[in-house]
Amino acid sequence: MMCVIAHPDDECFAFGGALGLAADLGVETYVVCLTDGQAATHRGDAVSGEELGSIRRKEFAASCSVLGVAHHELLDHPDAELEFADFSVIAGRLVKRMRRFKPDVVITFGADGGLNTHNDHTMVSALTTAAFHWAGRVKRYPTMGPVFQPKRLFHATTNFFIPGRPVPLPLPWTVKLDIRAVQERKAKAFRMHVSQGPVMETTRKLFEQYGNEEFYALMAEAGTKPARLSDDLFEGLSE
Numbered sequence: 001m002m003c004v005i006a007h008p009d010d011e012c013f014a015f016g017g018a019l020g021l022a023a024d025l026g027v028e029t030y031v032v033c034l035t036d037g038q039a040a041t042h043r044g045d046a047v048s049g050e051e052l053g054s055i056r057r058k059e060f061a062a063s064c065s066v067l068g069v070a071h072h073e074l075l076d077h078p079d080a081e082l083e084f085a086d087f088s089v090i091a092g093r094l095v096k097r098m099r100r101f102k103p104d105v106v107i108t109f110g111a112d113g114g115l116n117t118h119n120d121h122t123m124v125s126a127l128t129t130a131a132f133h134w135a136g137r138v139k140r141y142p143t144m145g146p147v148f149q150p151k152r153l154f155h156a157t158t159n160f161f162i163p164g165r166p167v168p169l170p171l172p173w174t175v176k177l178d179i180r181a182v183q184e185r186k187a188k189a190f191r192m193h194v195s196q197g198p199v200m201e202t203t204r205k206l207f208e209q210y211g212n213e214e215f216y217a218l219m220a221e222a223g224t225k226p227a228r229l230s231d232d233l234f235e236g237l238s239e
């Protein structure tokens with residue numbers, strides 16, 4: 001399973017349950033993060049953007065390790081500026097990685113930008129969705145390795161909002177994951193992001209109330225069929 005995110009800490013607060021459950025199932029996971037999070041509101045003890053980026057790289061690695069992520073990679077696109085970046089270049093980098101890693105399942109944010117409606121999250125959603133479809137097409141990025149079509153694309157969605165923040169327009173979910181088995185691991189991964197401590201404080205109660213589930217919407221899959229509800233991202237996929 002490949003998970004594409006915008007910032008260090010997205011992997012735990014948004015996808016930590018799915019990543020932890022996948023690791024427990026023996027699924028090989030790969031998280032690609034497009035920025036090093038230099039533009040964050042909360043900056044810890046960092047005196048420069050560069051220093052914050054370097055701190056957050058280490059926090060990202062520690063969090064991935066807690067979640068049992070097999071491979072993680074942080075790309076160097078400028079934080080908070082993905083909407084101005086070259087779409088084709090970043091989509092190509094994702095196509096290349098999908099063709100190399102050959103994930104069955106790809107997960108990313110929804111077009112709403114997630115719980116905090118971040119522009120970068122919306123861009124990651126669009127970029128990953130394009131890359132998912134283009135990875136399997138011979139005419140797209142012919143120099144980026146042999147084509148490979150991942151089987152399923154999911155966008156993250158939600159059953160709650162953050163009070164006082166702009167309200168996203170989330171997708172209706174098709175998958176409800178019971179993440180209680182890995183909930184503590186998800187919280188621990190979050191705690192690895194020491195520089196983002198204040199975010200943890202402001203969202204602690206919400207995650208206590210709603211944090212035993214994660215919600216996803218199936219966005220693409222081979223074949224034609226009506227939408228169905230599931231509790232498993234890997235349902236029906238063989239080895």
Ligand SMILES: [Zn+2]
Nearest residue numbers: 006007010118
């Ligand atoms: Zn983010």
